[in-house]
Amino acid sequence: MSFLHINNVHKRFGETHVLKGVDIAIEQGDFLVLVGPSGCGKSTLLNMIAGLDSISEGELLLDGRCINDVHPSRRDIAMVFQSYALYPSMTVAGNIGFGLEMRKVPRKERREAVDRVAKLLQIENLLDRKPGQLSGGQRQRVAMGRALVRDPQLFLFDEPLSNLDAKLRVDMRSEIKQLHQRLKTTIVYVTHDQVEAMTLATRIAVMRVGELQQLGTPHEVYDDPNNLFVAGFMGSPSMNLVKARIVEHDGVLVAQVATGDTTLALPIVRDREALSDWCGRDVILGLRPEAITDPASANHRDGNIHEAELPVDLIEPTGADLYVVTTLGDASVNARMRPGTPLRPGERTRFAFDVSRMVVFDPESERRIRDEQVVDSALEETA
Amino acid sequence: MSAASPAARRGAATRAVLYAILLVFAVIYLMPLYVMLTTSFKTLEEIHQGNMLALPGEWTLAPWREAWGSACIGLECNGVHGYFFNSIKIVVPAVLISGLLGAFNGYVLTKWKFRGHKVVFGLILFSCFIPFQIILLPMARVLGLLHLANSTGGLVLVHIVYGIGFTTLFFRNFYASFPDELVRAAQLDGAGFFTIFFRILLPASVPIIVVTIIWQFTNVWNDFLFGVSFASGDSAPITVALNNLVNSSTGVKAYNVNMAAAMVAAVPTLIVYILAGKYFLRGLMSGSVKG
Amino acid sequence: MSNASPDRDGGARERLQRWLPKLVLSPSCVLVLFFVYGFIAWTSYISFSDSGMMPDYTWVGLHQWSRLWTSWTWGIALHNIWVFGLLYIVSCIVLGLILAILLDQRIRAEGVLRTIYLYPMALSFIVTGTAWQWFLNPGLGLEKTMHDLGWQSFSFNWLIDSNMAIYTVVIAAVWQATGFVMAMFLAGLRGIDGEMIKAAQIDGAPAWKIYARIIIPQLRPVFLSAVVVLAHLAIKSFDLIVAMTGGGPGNATAVPATFMYSYAFSRNEMGIAAASAVFMLAVIAALIIPYLYSELREPRS
Incomplete structure (x- = not known):
């Protein structure tokens, strides 16, 4: 049985059919990248996995458990947002520890967990700063720290690098990849950038207007595309x-x-x-x-x-x-x-x-x- | 060199004219305040004989003392100090409660949108713009039924109800600029409705809180229509008392006392304006433009 | 269902969480529905009833409305608000725009000047009225000052002249609101793309032409906002007139707002008062609703 199973999932907003029956299954430790042009439904799908959007039809299984109706905070999921969504009035330490605080983890344990993650991400010297005093790359790290500290079953990334400049984007990309290799976590990652998809993923899901076009390894998607859309979308300059x-x-x-x-x-x-x-x-x-x-x-x-x-x-x-x-x-x-x-x-x-x-x-x-x-x-x- | 110099001289002349015009306007704008202040420090005798624009020949605090403690308003001769405190008693709870309600409304209307949220906001917002004459008659009756007629409590209620529109507008526009992802992140972290509000949004709302407090304070303090309609006599606010003092037809007009009383009514809002003009302007602007 | 035991205990709390936003919004909604829309409905009904000193729910159709429309004072009030409103809006906009353009020339003491132009907006209309009443006092104010300065023929008795009193109110009202209009225009000017102006300068356009042809046309939204806000303030104007002239001399400076107040609370003619209030609301609604609608309509994403 696969670790995360997206089983014939639909999403409708009133009349519009945003997701038209998506099937994806990945194993523990996989790095799944959902890629596609804007409006393809990839972010909606991610929000549905997080529990921030409801599922109109179909089933979402995490580690064998149906999580369709489970509240976001009880899905054992952490998410890194495109805008980072750092709490502006809290320090970096407060931001990273907030999820643990809400889960009533004792102060001392919390402190230790925050320190451990800060060390991992090399942001120990920033713990007392406010988000407003950080650079884009530092904010990105804090946002990742906030997800890492919870040690969840599943990490979700929503276009996390799109607000960084080109050089930083490449650096952070390889850091995320290293982190994944070291921690062996399961990740679902949304991007519209096919280079990011190719470099990071163990599995790529190419999407277009609410439909899955192809699911496969980067090599399969690149060299053995299912259709013209996938062939044209992946690769630069394109096929x-x-x-x-x-x-x-x-x-x-x-x-x-x-x-x-x-x-x-x-x-x-x-x-x-x-x-x-x-x-x-x-x-x-x-x-x-x-x-x-x-x-x-x-x-x-x-x-x-x-x-x-x-x-x-x-x-x-x-x-x-x-x-x-x-x-x-x-x-x-x-x-x-x-x-x-x-x-x-x-x-x-x-x-x-x-x-x-x-x-x-x-x-x-x-x-x-x-x-x-x-x-x-x-x-x-x-x- | 010789070609540039006449042009430069013309430029300098233009700027001199520019500054002169701006200065004349500044003098015109300051004139009423200046006259009000100087008159309040003059004796009545000097007012009748001297020039309005002249500084007091002999400075006296008597008009201020009289305005504060012994001027006759209606039948009582205790000055405006009681009404000054009435205004404070009205302003403080009205500002706090309408502000809190507005903050909650803005939070719900931007971060917990539901079907029809725009209609609800539109209905609340429209209440800012109604001419209050439309509610004077029924409000007078309802306050009577609630035994709140002629009381500061009644005015507090009135100012809360008709303040909600603006406070909601302020907070809604402010929170609309916060990314929704902030709320989503907090939900994933396990925070609920009130935790998100009090721990995450409210601590980041200091600027809009200041704007709201200043706006509501100025509006409620300067209100006259509600005061004169719903609170006569002992419970009247300072604006009503000032008008009664100035426009009572009996006796000799003590212009110096009137001006001192007007200054008493003006000082709180002027202080707020001088201390936090930036926020005052922001309130005014977002009251007129979407922001 | 497969998600049975670990999540069930949170069910009640979650259901509450789902209802909390609406629960928190509801007190305001109830207050606004009752005190705004309920009251509007009630006043509208009263304007078709036989109410005098006390409400009387007998339906009399347009009786109160025809009494209102044949009232001599109401005619004066309508005339006054028209004159007052027009002069007030035009003067504020012209002066405000001029001040904003002058201030936008990289003036050294801009902050101080702005503060001076804007402070009247922080004052109560009653204070403004008191001050101007004194300032324009024919016996002791501006007129006497001018005489003292040697201009013996100077005469300014508008405050007690039935034909001119309304203009004194205009002066005071313009003094109070110009700074605000200036601030709106200044914000608009600062929002204009500087590169476009540079391009016009390179094209050789003189400064006044750049303003007339490029900058001022771009301030159209500010003009619209200013007109709406000023018209709204004008129709609601009550305090300033009470404080400066008390609606007098006689009825010379009556406006709809003072008319409504005196019929409601002094003359005990609720029906007519209600009709006049409904009329005011209708005028403002015709102005504000399209404006709010266009302001709130967001581009669809």
């Missing part, structure tokens, strides 16, 4: 999506992309069984920028590299990488190349496509076209 047609060419299944005066034919190596039914039909190809490179950087060992000469429209050096924009079909396509590759806009160059990373979508339903089971050996067959 290239190109119109193509599946045809059989000398007994080999290929995806044809008409581009300019030539036609590019990319052999299909993944999901061949499912795609053989799509012969002669239009599809959408998905290729991550890092799956399109300069021939020298490509990994030729598996024989999954397909090269083609294409025009260079634009080059965008980021320092670590060089993104090259070209045109494929009627779409602009981002390729990630080795920095320093000598290219100029307007000239033509060879691009290397790693077709083993190519995913294909049904343009109508926007769903992924994939085989029943992911057969790893399928990748080796073409070798």
Whole structure:
């Protein structure tokens, strides 16, 4: 039995259906990130887990116990809020200890617990300050301290890093990750930032307008997306999506992309069984920028590299990488190349496509076209 | 250099004119207060012979003493001091109770919203703006039925009821700027309705408490309509007593005593204004704009 | 249900917690419903009844209203409130705006000047009335002062002139409220985006044009608030008139508020008094309700 089980949960506010039957189950020690654009219902779901919003339909099980009707303070849950929600008139120590005080923990024990958490978060020197005298990062720590001190079964984080500047956000992100690895706690974390989701999660739940799009490990969600939305949402720069047609060419299944005066034919190596039914039909190809490179950087060992000469429209050096924009079909396509590759806009160059990373979508339903089971050996067959 | 200097001179001249205009206005605004104060320290003789704008030739405290202790108001000649204390007896409970109710209302209307909370707030808020003539007749009867007519207790009730609108407005607007997450965090910490209010919101409400107290104090202290309608005689507040003293048609007009009595009525609110003008202005502003 | 034993003991407390907010709000609601809306209903009914010295619930239709409308004094009161209100609102806004613009020129003693302009607002109307009554006293006040200063022909006896007395009330009322209007405009001016003004300066617009074309049009919400607040104060004006002129000479400075008071408490004509009060409420409601509605309507999130 899973530790936290969100079982067919619905939420309605009057006429509007905010959550349309969400199913998520995670194990103890998991770091679940709910990610999606604003309005997808992720914060509502988090508030429902906390008990701050009621559940219209469905069931919420924590450690085997249904907590639908349990008061927030008795769910054994702690939460870190986006605005931190520090009590303005109390000191840092008062803030951290307030939950224990409400639970009638004796003063001495409380003091010890506060000190322990303050030490863990390195905020011992701030204990007598008021929230108004703290910086954003310090407030963030205090908010986490307030959650940690209670030692709950489940931690909830509601976009905790969105009010910090970029540098601090990265630092706090790795601190949260370290904390999770050290304390082995179970966490549900809401964010709209897919980088945060990728770096922190053991499980990612991608949501969109009240529906769960995909639940999986970061690797699954990134490399094996369920549909166009997940493919487009995760990753930055996002996945290239190109119109193509599946045809059989000398007994080999290929995806044809008409581009300019030539036609590019990319052999299909993944999901061949499912795609053989799509012969002669239009599809959408998905290729991550890092799956399109300069021939020298490509990994030729598996024989999954397909090269083609294409025009260079634009080059965008980021320092670590060089993104090259070209045109494929009627779409602009981002390729990630080795920095320093000598290219100029307007000239033509060879691009290397790693077709083993190519995913294909049904343009109508926007769903992924994939085989029943992911057969790893399928990748080796073409070798 | 030579090109800049006439422009600079014109700029300086403009600023001189600017300051002169502002200064003239300041003098005009201060004039009535100045005349009131100087007159209250003059003898009646000097008032009749001398210039209104002149400082007292001979300073005297007699008008103040008379206004406070022996001026005749109606049939009694005990000065305004009794009415001064009446006003205090009315102001203190009225301000505290209406303030507390307003604080609770603001808390509920922002942090414990329920279906129709806006309608309730609208109904409460509208009571700030009604012309009080509309309630004079029934209120006089109800106070009679409650045996509160002509008593300071009756005025306390009246000021509480018609003060709730403003106090609720102040606290509602103030608490609306507090994140709702604060209440949610406290709920997760196990705090209930009153604990959240008294431990978390109220200690952070000092500025709005000051605004509310000053506003209510000024309003209740300066009230005349309720006082003259519901509390004649011994239980009248200072404003009613002042008006009776000044506008009684009998005898020689003792302008110096009148001015001294007016100053007695004005001093408490003036002191509050000078000490906490910033908060006074904030009250005025949020009474007119959403804030 | 699976959440049986550990949570049940908290059930009663939780149910109480759920009702507490409404419970705490209810005393205020009861007070307001009874003392505001109940009283409005009662007064409205009385205006259609045969009440005189005592309430008499006999329905007489529009009888009291027609008596009100044919009353000579009520005509004067309406005329006065119209004159008073218009002059008061316009003067306060013009003076308040001028003072605010002048004060907004990085004036060194701004704090002190603001305090001076605003202090009359802290005074009771009765104190204001007393002071101005004395200040404008024809025998001993401003007139005599001017004579003493050598301006022998100066004459200012408006306070006892039936045709002019209402203007003395306007002067005192404007003196009292201008500072407040100034403060509202000043807050509005401080809220205007400075970059827009810089852009206009770079475009070469002279200062007065920047004010006339860019700044003042942006103060529209302040104008609206000021008009509503001042109109509301004007219609409620009672104290100042009682203290300065007592509604006199004769009935010369009667306004609806003094009219209502004298019919209610001196002349024992409850019916007419109630009708006049309902009329005042209707005028204010027509002004305030749309204003409150637009102020309280929040953008949907």
